[in-house]
Each structure stands twice: as C-alpha cells, then as structure tokens.
Amino acid sequence: MASREFLKILSSARLGDVLAQQKLAEAYLTGAFKTPIQPSNALIWLEKSFLATQTHNSVGSSSEITEPPHIFSLMAKLPLAETFSSPSFQFGWESFWKIAQSENDPSNVLSAKWQLANLLVNPRNQELQSQLMHWFTKMRSSFRDPFFHQDFHALQTLAKQYLKELAEGDSVYAAQAKELLIQLQPKNEVLSSLWSTWLEQGNEEALLQAAELGLTKAKLTLGLRLAQLDGSSDTKSNASLKKAAYWLELAAKDGDRDAWFALGEIYRRPQFSGYNAQESDRCFDKAADLGHPDAQYRKGANLWRKREKIEEKVRGLQASYWIWQAQQQGVAEAKTLLSKILASHPDPQKNDWYDLARFAEQALNHHAEHKLSEDWLLLCHRIIVANQFHFSKAELLLSEVGQLQHEHCVVVDIRWELPKILPRLIQIETIQQRRALLAAGKVFASAGQDVEGNLRQRRYRFDQVTNWLTDTFARSATPQKDPEPA
Structure with a gap:
C-alpha cells in the first residue's frame, strides 16, 4: 500500500x-x-x-533554465x-x-x-x-x-x-x-591464422600483426620476447625493455595477470630508464589481485618484511593471507614462510583438550536429554574449538568465537581482557576445524548478550562444566547427573 x-x-x-x-x-x-x-x-x-x-x-520566467x-x-x-x-x-x-x-x-x-x-x-x-x-x-x-x-x-x-x-x-x-x-576482441579467421602461423612457424611478423590487431595473448608474448623474459636471450637493452613495456601495458589493460607480473619485473631492472620501485610494486600487486601465484607470494613476503611499519590490528594477517593464496597454487617457498607466520595444529588428538572435547561433543549430541543451559552450551563449543586449534585456557575462555575465522586462519586475540598476551594466527587445515568453527559461530550468533559473564564467572562455570562432563561421560559406571545452572 x-x-x-x-x-x-x-x-x-x-x-x-x-x-x-x-x-x-x-x-x-x-x-x-x-x-x-x-x-x-x-x-x-x-x-x-x-x-x-x-x-x-x-x-519568459525570471529564473531561466x-x-x-x-x-x-x-x-x-x-x-x-x-x-x-x-x-x-x-x-x-x-x-x-x-x-x-x-x-x-x-x-x-x-x-x-x-x-x-x-x-x-x-x-x-x-x-x-x-x-x-x-x-x-x-x-x-x-x-x-x-x-x-x-x-x-x-x-x-x-x-x-x-x-x-x-x-x-x-x-x-x-x-x-x-x-x-x-x-569484443576480434576473433576472426585472420587473427586465428596469424596466431597459428606464429605457433607453428615462429613467424614474428605474424605475432606482431596479431598484437596490433588486439589479440591479448599476442601482446603478452611479444612483450615477454622483447624483454627476454621468455628465456630466449640474456641480452636486455633499454630500447627493447621500452618496447616490451609498451606491449605488456596493453596486455595488462586487458586484465592479463602475467603481463602485470612481467611489468613489475621490468620496472625493477636497473638498465631500464623507467626504473621505478613503487611502480614495480603496484604492478606486482595488480598481478596478485588477479591470481598470479608468484606475485601473491612476493606481495605476502613484502608485507611480512614490512610488518613492523604496517598498521594492522593483528600483525602478519595480511601477509599470511597472500602467502597462503600462493601456497594453494603450489608455490614451494610459500609453505616454508607460512609456517613462520601461522601456527599449525591439524591433529586434535595431540592437543590438550582432546578428551574433554570428546565429552563436549557427546553432550551436544544429546543436548535435549541433558537439557544444557545456554551458557553451558556455549562453553561446550568453546572446548571443541579450543581442542581443534590448541588454545590455552585463557584463549578458550576469552576468545571472541564469532570473530575467530578468516578465510585461511583463525585470529586469537584476547587483549581486550589480557593486554599482555599477544594475538596468535593459526592455520585452518582440516574439514573438522572448519566444521567446528561453523557450528560454534551459528550458536554464538544467536546467543543473548552477556550470557557468559566476566572472566571470574567463566572460570567458575568452566570448572562446573568440566567436572560434569568428566563425571557423565568418562565414568560410565557412575549414574549421569543433569547439569546445574551456573
């Protein structure tokens, strides 16, 4: 209406x-x-x-428009x-x-x-x-x-x-x-014929014509050859680098990630009259944004080197993201560097909360039977997540569960309560870890405000819940007790 x-x-x-x-x-x-x-x-x-x-x-109004x-x-x-x-x-x-x-x-x-x-x-x-x-x-x-x-x-x-x-x-x-x-790039028979001639006969005139007619891969190939970035020669004159930059810029404008990466390398060449380190970094960043694996690794490594000068809430988070992207695409060096930034705990059986987490999962699976209160339910999810990522007790009790997950890692930051404890970055490596975060995130998103209370209340509740979980699920001979409200 x-x-x-x-x-x-x-x-x-x-x-x-x-x-x-x-x-x-x-x-x-x-x-x-x-x-x-x-x-x-x-x-x-x-x-x-x-x-x-x-x-x-x-x-003829006085206000003419x-x-x-x-x-x-x-x-x-x-x-x-x-x-x-x-x-x-x-x-x-x-x-x-x-x-x-x-x-x-x-x-x-x-x-x-x-x-x-x-x-x-x-x-x-x-x-x-x-x-x-x-x-x-x-x-x-x-x-x-x-x-x-x-x-x-x-x-x-x-x-x-x-x-x-x-x-x-x-x-x-x-x-x-x-x-x-x-x-809208031309894909007519002439272009196809020129490109085929280049591939089959190595005819550079055909390659040049295809590039001039707007074929992106021809522009890229011509630029790489002029810059000798295709392994064809070791001689790199300033004149050839200028021509290479011209063709690579045209290919880069078409959105070609390899062209952006090659431009980044050219701008770093001392013999290139247009040498510009900032422009080189910009080109590498463009290539990284378009998914070039080596550019992603370079960008991540650069961010990691400059981490002391970069203003970010958790140091190393940006760097780890780009290095992780490069690792996903098979860059060997990325795995080594990523291990210096992100902690790795893929095996929950080796972590401190393993037994308690198993009991918490059983309690959640029989939630209706045991009639868990909301605060107990939240704490059970905290225990499961803490086991998956090997949290300390303080991290288990204080971490903001709804804000833990990023695409590639969890960010454990409890400085809001304990300022002297530095944040930690932990890699997400298994399906179980993602499932635990997803399940916990849904429960915490629907939970009421201030349900968990302050640190003293959380510690007291933790002792209650852990005792009940142990008594209920570790000692099968002992009659089960219903949870008491905190």
Whole structure:
C-alpha cells in the first residue's frame, strides 16, 4: 500500500508541480516511500518534468533554465535498457546521448556513456539491439536533432569509442569496460591464422600483426620476447625493455595477470630508464589481485618484511593471507614462510583438550536429554574449538568465537581482557576445524548478550562444566547427573 507521503507527492505531480514530478521519478528509481522500483514510470515522470520546465522557460520566467541539471542527474541513474517498451523511451534515448556529449557533471557523463556502450555493443544485448535498430530506423525522421540522422551502425561505432574511453580511465566503470572490450576482441579467421602461423612457424611478423590487431595473448608474448623474459636471450637493452613495456601495458589493460607480473619485473631492472620501485610494486600487486601465484607470494613476503611499519590490528594477517593464496597454487617457498607466520595444529588428538572435547561433543549430541543451559552450551563449543586449534585456557575462555575465522586462519586475540598476551594466527587445515568453527559461530550468533559473564564467572562455570562432563561421560559406571545452572 502506498504511503501518505507518496500519495501527496503523486497528487502534486499530477497537478504539474515540477519538483514533485522529479521526486516521484526518484522514488520509482530508488524505492523510496516503499514504492516499487519501476524505471519505465520514472522515465515518464522525468519527461513530464522536463516538458514542464521547458514550458516554464518559454513564457519568459525570471529564473531561466535551459538544461534542468537535476533531471539529467536522475536520468543518468536510469537503467535505459529496461525502459525500451516505455512510451517515453524516445525522450530517454535523446537525453542519454545529450548527457554523454555534455561537459557538465562528469559522473553523469560517465554513467550515460557506459549505459549507451553496454546497450549498443554488448553481445548479450543482441536481441535488444536488433529491436532498437528497427525502432531507430522507423523513428529517425522524427528526430529534430541532426545528430540522429546518421546510420544506427554509426551510433554503435561511437558507443564503442565511449567504451574505449571508459576502459582507459579510472572511473567505477573502467573494470566493466575492460571486461566488455575483451569480449569484443576480434576473433576472426585472420587473427586465428596469424596466431597459428606464429605457433607453428615462429613467424614474428605474424605475432606482431596479431598484437596490433588486439589479440591479448599476442601482446603478452611479444612483450615477454622483447624483454627476454621468455628465456630466449640474456641480452636486455633499454630500447627493447621500452618496447616490451609498451606491449605488456596493453596486455595488462586487458586484465592479463602475467603481463602485470612481467611489468613489475621490468620496472625493477636497473638498465631500464623507467626504473621505478613503487611502480614495480603496484604492478606486482595488480598481478596478485588477479591470481598470479608468484606475485601473491612476493606481495605476502613484502608485507611480512614490512610488518613492523604496517598498521594492522593483528600483525602478519595480511601477509599470511597472500602467502597462503600462493601456497594453494603450489608455490614451494610459500609453505616454508607460512609456517613462520601461522601456527599449525591439524591433529586434535595431540592437543590438550582432546578428551574433554570428546565429552563436549557427546553432550551436544544429546543436548535435549541433558537439557544444557545456554551458557553451558556455549562453553561446550568453546572446548571443541579450543581442542581443534590448541588454545590455552585463557584463549578458550576469552576468545571472541564469532570473530575467530578468516578465510585461511583463525585470529586469537584476547587483549581486550589480557593486554599482555599477544594475538596468535593459526592455520585452518582440516574439514573438522572448519566444521567446528561453523557450528560454534551459528550458536554464538544467536546467543543473548552477556550470557557468559566476566572472566571470574567463566572460570567458575568452566570448572562446573568440566567436572560434569568428566563425571557423565568418562565414568560410565557412575549414574549421569543433569547439569546445574551456573
């Protein structure tokens, strides 16, 4: 049911209030006032607002507005492709091209360019593009702006130019634009033939042509050969490194992780005139983000060396993450370095809480029978987790169970109660460890606040629970006792 505020705005909009019409359009775009998101309705009200504004201008008002900026700001947020069936689509179509070619708000311009490029050249929108071309051909004569008298394919060419501009920039659309450009890379018979000629005959002219035509793997291969990073030679002149950097940068812009890694190595070469250690680190970081194993190890090792200078809540956590990623991909050195950062306790039978943890699991499995209170239930989970990761007694009682797990390790930090005890990082290595953390995390997430109390109360409860677990499950001859509330 529509809210009173929405109905009030709707009433004013119907009476011709320009501001109300814009608010109504914004509500249909954002879902404000519990309004269903309907881009087509938003476009209709934006057109009404625009026409009302133009009428207001034409009568010679003292506040002349030639281009209503707020309308265009809302328009840039509109998903144009979803409004094709709207009666106001022509207004939206014209407005998007106008925004894309304006020099007003850069964010609106970028949004319009991305939407037009995605609509007109994305292979996923082929069916819509076909319908749009038919519509445009039919409507072309009705457009007043001479810009729209050109062929539809010319507009697609301009949209692709917008796409290249976005890919070369640093806006929020850059990554999406690069990904779409990769999809649009030519895959015709000429490219395939050139690449095959290079692979079969080693024809470097064919390799160069393939790179110039935009084939990413050709750019990478050419760059590696020019830098002699493919093992072809030991001679590395500055001239060849400059050419190599040029081709590798083109491949890197296409999102190739090997190209980013090679660039990192080139920027570290003393004979390269563009030597730049910071740029080298940036390239290695890019390669690591894209999943290059050696780059991940390098990034982790670098973070570990600089751990004293890096501000992080738990020292070594960032470094361990990247080194662990490299280890997962088979980098031999990563395992050795990771063992210096993360403790390893994969065998719960060798840990101090093994027997008690077995009893705690039995108690949880028969929870309904023993009628465990919430605080006892939480402590049983603490004992199981502590056994899996070989916690000390203080860590068992005080660790924030819901915050222990990270992707690759647990972070045991009890400085909130015992400031002198340093945090520990322990690797997650087994399915049992992950299951214990998952089960405990669910229980602690649903537990009430302050159920466990302070450290003194936790110690007292720990003695109660451990005595009951031992008496109940270790001595089968002794009659079982029901737990007493703490």
